[in-house]
Amino acid sequence: xxxxxxxNLKVHFPIRGGFFRRVVDHVKAVDGVSFELQQGExxxxxxxxxxxxxxxxxxxxxxxxxxxxxxxxxxRDLAGLSRKEIKPFRKDIQMIxxxxxxxxxxxxxxxxxxxxxxxxxxxxxxAEEKKIVQDFLDKVGLSPESILKYPHEFSGGxxxxxxxxxxxxxxxxLIIADEPVSALDVSVxxxxxxxxxxxxxxxxxxxxxxxHDLGVIRHxxxxxxxxxxxxxxxxxxxxxxxxxxxxxxxxRLIAAIPDLEPEVRGEKVKLRKKLTAEYESSYSKxxxxxxxxxDLKPISPTHRVALx
Amino acid sequence: MEMxxxxxxxxxxxxxxxxxxxxxxxxxxxDKLAMGSLITLAAILIFVYGASFFMDAKxxxxxxxxxxxxxxxxxxxxxxxxxGRDVFGQLIVGTRNSFTISLFITLFxxxxxxxxxxxxxxxxxxxxNVIMRVIDFVIALPxxxxxxxxxxxxxxxxxxxxxxxxxMFLWTGKARLIRSKALSERELDYIHASQTLGTPHxxxxxxxxxxxxxSLIIVNFxxxxxxxxxxxxxxxxxxxxxPESSPSLGTLISYARNPDVLENxxxxxxxxxxxxxxxxxSINFVGQxxxxxxxxxxRRG
Ligand SMILES: Nc1ncnc2c1ncn2[C@@H]1O[C@H](COP(=O)(O)OP(=O)(O)OP(=O)(O)O)[C@@H](O)[C@H]1O
Ligand SMILES: [Mg+2]
Numbered sequence: 001x002x003x004x005x006x007x008n009l010k011v012h013f014p015i016r017g018g019f020f021r022r023v024v025d026h027v028k029a030v031d032g033v034s035f036e037l038q039q040g041e042x043x044x045x046x047x048x049x050x051x052x053x054x055x056x057x058x059x060x061x062x063x064x065x066x067x068x069x070x071x072x073x074x075x076r077d078l079a080g081l082s083r084k085e086i087k088p089f090r091k092d093i094q095m096i097x098x099x100x101x102x103x104x105x106x107x108x109x110x111x112x113x114x115x116x117x118x119x120x121x122x123x124x125x126x127a128e129e130k131k132i133v134q135d136f137l138d139k140v141g142l143s144p145e146s147i148l149k150y151p152h153e154f155s156g157g158x159x160x161x162x163x164x165x166x167x168x169x170x171x172x173x174l175i176i177a178d179e180p181v182s183a184l185d186v187s188v189x190x191x192x193x194x195x196x197x198x199x200x201x202x203x204x205x206x207x208x209x210x211x212h213d214l215g216v217i218r219h220x221x222x223x224x225x226x227x228x229x230x231x232x233x234x235x236x237x238x239x240x241x242x243x244x245x246x247x248x249x250x251x252r253l254i255a256a257i258p259d260l261e262p263e264v265r266g267e268k269v270k271l272r273k274k275l276t277a278e279y280e281s282s283y284s285k286x287x288x289x290x291x292x293x294x295d296l297k298p299i300s301p302t303h304r305v306a307l308x
Numbered sequence: 309m310e311m312x313x314x315x316x317x318x319x320x321x322x323x324x325x326x327x328x329x330x331x332x333x334x335x336x337x338x339d340k341l342a343m344g345s346l347i348t349l350a351a352i353l354i355f356v357y358g359a360s361f362f363m364d365a366k367x368x369x370x371x372x373x374x375x376x377x378x379x380x381x382x383x384x385x386x387x388x389x390x391x392g393r394d395v396f397g398q399l400i401v402g403t404r405n406s407f408t409i410s411l412f413i414t415l416f417x418x419x420x421x422x423x424x425x426x427x428x429x430x431x432x433x434x435x436x437n438v439i440m441r442v443i444d445f446v447i448a449l450p451x452x453x454x455x456x457x458x459x460x461x462x463x464x465x466x467x468x469x470x471x472x473x474x475x476m477f478l479w480t481g482k483a484r485l486i487r488s489k490a491l492s493e494r495e496l497d498y499i500h501a502s503q504t505l506g507t508p509h510x511x512x513x514x515x516x517x518x519x520x521x522x523s524l525i526i527v528n529f530x531x532x533x534x535x536x537x538x539x540x541x542x543x544x545x546x547x548x549x550x551p552e553s554s555p556s557l558g559t560l561i562s563y564a565r566n567p568d569v570l571e572n573x574x575x576x577x578x579x580x581x582x583x584x585x586x587x588x589x590s591i592n593f594v595g596q597x598x599x600x601x602x603x604x605x606x607r608r609g
Contacts, residue, residue, distance in 0.1 A: 021437075061504045090506035103497035107519040117505040166501070 002072075003206050004037040004060065004174055009069035009079075011055050029055040031230035031292070032069070037174070042200065042207040044217035044238065046253065047227030053210045054098075056227070057176040060208065061095050062086050073174070091121055094167035098179040100159035104151040110137070110162055111147040117170045136165040139202075141195070157188035164196070168203065178210045193220060214257055218242050223302075226250045231293040233286070236303035246305040248279050248286050249293075284308070332526075335601035342597035345590035352587065353407065360404045368397040368555070380575050387575040389563060391552075398555045399579050405550070406557040407587070409471055410536035416475040418529055421482025426521070428483070429490020430513050436487070443480045451477050452548075459548050467554055474539070478532075485528060489521045523601075530595035534588045541584055557584050 010033075012026040030052040037043045045053045058064045059079075060071055066079040078089060094117075097103035104113055114133045118124060124132070134144045140161040151159055160180060167175055180196065181189040193216065199205060211217050217224050218238045225235040226249065234247040245251045255272050259265055285308055287293055296304040336342045372392035380387045386395040428439040458473050459465055493499065494517070502512045537557070543549040544558025545565070552559055560580035564570045569577065 058500075063500050063503060087506050090504065093504075095501070095504045097497040097501060099497055103501050105498040105502075105516055105520070108516075116502065116507060120506040120508075163501070166505070170505075 001039045002036050003039045003074065004208070005070070005072040006036070006056070006060070007034050007070040007072065009033045009056065009059060009071065010067040011052070011059050011064050012067045028230050029064075030059065032295075033225075033227070033230070033232050034069075034296070035225050035232065035235060037206055037208060039173075040200075040204060040206055041223065042209055042221045044209045044211060044221030044224035045227055046211055046214055046217050046224060048212060048253075051227040052230040053212075053227055054178050055230075057095070057178050057208060057210050060174075060176055061090075061093055063095075090117075091170045092173045094170065094172040094175050096160075096163055096167050096175060096177040096180045099183050100156050100163055101151075101183070103163050104159055106151055108150070109147065110142075110149055110151070113151070113162060114147075114166045114169060117166065121170060132169065133165075136169055139168070139199070140165045155188075156184050157192060160184060160192055161195075164192075164199070168199065171203065172205070174206045174208065176208045176210070179212070180209075181216065182211065182213065189216070196220070214242070214254060226253065228293055229291075231306065232296055233293045233306040234304070235296060236300075240300075240303050244303075246299060246303070246307070247293075248275065248282065251275050252279065332598055332601045336594065336597045339593075339597045339600075342593050345593035348586065349590045349594065352403070352583075356400055356403045356407070359400050363397060363400060368394060368401055377573060386579055387573070389560075389576050390566075390569075395560070395576055395579070398560055399557075399583065402555040402557045402560055402580060403583055403587070405467065405554060406537055406540055406584075409467060409540050409556070410533055412471045413474045413478060413536045413539075414529055414532045416471065417479040417482055417532070418525065420475070420479040422486055422518075422525065424479070425483040425486025426490050426513050426517060429487040430494050430509070430517060432491065432494070436491075439483070439487075443483055446477065446480050449477070455543070455548055465551060467550065470540070470550055474536075478536075482528060482532075485524065486521055489524055490517060493517055493520055527595060527599045530591060530598055534591035534595065537584060537587055537591075 009030055010028070011030040012028050014023040015025045015027060016022065017024040033052075033056055035043065045056060047053050055064055059066050062078065062081075062083070069079060071078045073089060073093065078086060081089075111130065111133055114136060115129050118129055118132060130147065133147055137144055137146055142158060142161055142165075146154075146162075151162070154162065160183075164180075177196065181192050184192060196207070197220070200207060207220070209217065209220050211220075221238050223236065224238050224241060225232045226241065226247065227233070228249045234241060234245065234250045241250060242254065245254055252272070252275050255268065255275055259268055286306065288308075293306040294308055296306050298304050299307075336346060370393065372388075375388050375392040376390055378388040378392075386399060389395055389398070424439050424443075428436040454477075455473060458469070462469055499512060499516060502516050507516075540549060540556060541558035541561055544556055545562045547562070549558045549562070550556050557580045561577050561584070563573075564577040
């Protein structure tokens with residue numbers, strides 16, 4: 001079942017300038033992106049910094065205004081809804097933020113942080129509320145006494161768990177995870193990722209997983225889309241893309257993954273050189289005269305590539 | 309580590325965010341000057357407000373031609389002025405009036421500045437544009453001329469009118485300060501998180517944003533309080549302040565415009581000047597300590 005369908009999404013930010021602060025140009029942060037999320041799967045968005053991954057994710061939770069296109073959640077279009085009309089959907093779509101330091105209000109206790117969504121949607125007595133918060137704290141592996149502490153008393157990984165608990169309290173169907181581990185220590189990253197997968201099974205969650213680390217994405221995601229300058233350049237099963245990349249940008253992205261074994265390092269360097277040459281020689285095969293990637297074309301039932 | 313244990317203890321005792329107040333208190337305790345200032349300030353205010361409660365304002369303002377310009381004596385501790393009015397009594401009432409005026413001006417400007425600053429900063433865009441243009445307009449007005457005109461055309465010029473007109477001009481700085489802080493806060497993810505959690509705007513502004521600008525407000529409030537005491541006095545001195553029927557520190561000092569008073573009748577204006585000096589300095593010292601406390605908090609993150 002299709003849970004989320006993003007169709008030709010465009011998010012353009014105005015650039016203002018001149019004396020009257022008129023709009024002089026637009027940043028095309030997202031410029032015609034389409035993909036679908038099936039119920040229960042994890043879909044990854046990868047790409048370099050500034051490619052529009054976060055903007056896409058934020059558009060789905062309405063943190064950005066949508067310039068054009070559709071965001072169909074369970075068949076209903078969210079793109080045109082006002083803040084009031086979107087409110088019931090907030091329960092179903094939640095977000096986990098990249099930075100566990102700025103995403104928790106430093107002046108609030110853990111209890112108030114995690115209970116915030118509950119207070120918006122449900123009328124609970126303080127005791128019931130406390131019970132629920134403690135249950136979720138338990139689920140994310142934090143002690144029940146944590147509820148009266150402040151965020152600065154926790155480590156980055158623990159904070160991220162608090163953020164995750166907060167996003168779970170409303171029992172959402174879809175969670176947008178915007179680089180949920182990139183601010184964390186490598187030793188905690190795997191822990192949090194596995195834990196996200198456990199939660200997925202337990203709560204039957206669908207993830208839209210944003211990241212720039214192909215390794216992480218491959219580990220987490222069933223399918224993924226590769227973004228480049230606000231466009232999707234390749235989409236398919238994670239293994240397909242990893243083993244058999246078709247678009248030059250994807251190839252270079254995979255070649256850029258640092259290798260720890262010294263024997264392959266030399267090969268990698270050669271591969272990168274070859275790809276750079278290919279990029280220059282076959283540029284027009286992948287990008288039109290404005291440097292914009294072509295629309296996606298299927299090359300197999302599951303694999304789509306932006307080719308001419 | 310030490311700090312961690314401490315805050316934890318705290319948390320169990322108190323329900324609302326205690327760390328801010330506690331840090332401020334510690335900072336003041338550590339700073340001898342601020343502590344002394346705080347005690348001086350409290351003593352003066354308690355005395356002034358307490359004493360003026362038992363004084364008859366009319367009695368003090370009553371002209372008595374039989375005792376003009378008397379030197380300090382056991383009857384009149386600080387002598388009398390050209391109308392035979394007790395300077396000590398005027399000093400008490402004047403201090404109270406000056407401080408009250410300053411307090412209200414600071415309070416009102418804080419409320420307006422806070423409201424508009426938070427709205428402009430949080431919503432940004434068109435809201436911000438409108439509010440900023442209004443601020444530009446108010447700043448562009450020739451303040452002193454405006455005040456002179458109001459003083460001349462208003463039928464009764466009293467404390468309330470004075471507070472009102474000063475508030476009109478002085479809120480802009482606060483609004484700008486709060487706006488710039490709110491603008492940077494709203495880009496932080498905890499605000500975005502609240503938005504995706506379905507929290508209404510007004511709740512986000514009051515319960516998420518406001519607590520995070522509060523240290524800034526408190527410091528600014530205290531420093532403004534000191535500034536506004538001086539402001540009232542200087543305007544009175546220039547002749548655009550309050551009438552003699554409502555004595556303020558400025559009224560007493562403005563008598564020194566008369567060269568004879570300035571040279572020979574020190575008891576009329578020196579105590580009031582000293583009072584202003586002491587009040588402004590001690591409020592400022594406390595404010596400086598608060599400022600440091602707020603900075604340390606920011607450093608700790
Ligand atoms: N509010 C905004 N106003 C103007 N431009 C914006 C805004 N938000 C994002 N952009 C621009 O849109 C582009 C895409 O940004 P986005 O944050 O989506 O990138 P990203 O793929 O998430 O990168 P990263 O990996 O660094 O997080 C960038 O060029 C950015 O400068
Ligand atoms: Mg991002």
